[in-house]
Amino acid sequence: MFDNLSEKFSDAFKTLQGKSRLSEDNIEEAMGMVRKALLEADVNFKVVKSFTAAVKEKALGEKVLSGVNPSEQFIKIVQDELGAVMGVESEEVDWEKPGLKVVLVVGLNGQGKTTFSGKLSNFLRTKKKKESLLVPADTFRPAAKDQLITLAKQIDVDWFDSDLSMHPKDIALAAIAEAKKLHKDVLIIDTAGRLHVDEALMLQIKEVKEAIKGENPEVLLVADAMTGQEAVNVAKSFHETIGLTGVVLSKMDSDARGGAALSIRHVTGVPIRFISMGEKMKDLELFHPDRLASRILDMGDVVSLVEKAQENIDEKEAEKMMKNLEKGKFTVDDFMKQMDMIGKLGSMSGILKMIPGMGGMLRQVGDLSPAEDEMKRMRVIINSMTKQERDDYKLVKESRIKRIAAGSGNTENAVKDFIAKFRQMEKMMGGMMQMMKGGGMPGMPGMPGMPGGGAPGFRQQPGMGKKPKKGKGKGPWGGGFFK
């Protein structure tokens, strides 16, 4: 996400290294680079102007703090302003209000409305303990009804069997009555889109909104983050004609440049409520401007990472593994479970980027998919091993190697290679456990709410514990922890 922007910012900050204080002269180069980076990321020029003005004013007005170098001070100002331009923290939809909450999902074709409707329903159940009714109201493209019903079945949520020959406003009214009868908490109406903003579409949605205004609906526009300023213009049109209460930025997992995220709030005044990060039903996150700012600046997002870990990692499994490790035992099964845990958190590069400084390192390494392919290969080999062998890999000798190779569709050398790698890993694990016993393993310091032993599989990943200490020595760029 926003890789190019992150890299350009990082270059800009480098120009301030070794300066003893921030002055008009020496921030000029950095400011110019920041401005260019934002424009290249397709950020609205008005936003760029007011952003750079605010950063400059703060940078020059800032007192020299002892112990903090000017480049760090500058980064902090940029981070705060990035957050401020994207919104304020407490802009979540109020889901707790008594009575039925009606959500109208609007936007152009292919932006992710139907997908988001499903994701929202899933989010409401898992995070807010709210039950929703999904309403297909795309009378323009009848296949959208099947698409929504497929999603509803997948997450086991009720849907409304809309009669697509009716006007969407009548579908909405009928669905509201049904949702009230079923005592649902939320009603999610998935509407039709068009290729471009057009009058017929606007009129239809206006009529729907008018018909349900007694319910005080939440009107959420789903906009593809990859489309940059186009998304901003669409948001403007929708807001002016229909009135939006929020924006959902979709496809943030793709190589969006940042223009939409950084401009929409500032240009339209409409808050961003969610970011959508993939095609799966769980790929939806609440929008936190400060966390996104921190990700853009490659400072990681440890809070979101920990939240993800807490949601996805099975504590009992983790504890069992910890016990094994304490006994100095690390089995192939343990390894498989660790891979599973990591897999549940998302793609490898996605997770790594949440760790401060890792984004920069990733950009240097380039593509992580060979590592992911390797993990897949290992998984196939492990699947062909017997329970006994997984418990004690040393049993895997000649004839067993042949069998595993044949069973997993790999060469014998690939199996031997895996066993050799596993031996290495076992050694590393042993070494780490020794360090932990001696109190020398930093783990993930400051992980709020992690239970006693934490989630060891997650903690043990080499490198994950090496988090640069904040406010001490050099920051992620200042001489570079990872560079």
Ligand SMILES: Nc1nc2c(ncn2[C@@H]2O[C@H](COP(=O)(O)OP(=O)(O)O)[C@@H](O)[C@H]2O)c(=O)[nH]1
């Ligand atoms: N990568 C990615 N794809 C998405 C995301 N949201 C939706 N999509 C995909 O975008 C396409 C259009 O989505 P859909 O929900 O049908 O859009 P709609 O026409 O606005 O209802 C589908 O192929 C979705 O799987 C997202 O956050 N990330």
Ligand SMILES: [Mg+2]
């Ligand atoms: Mg749709």
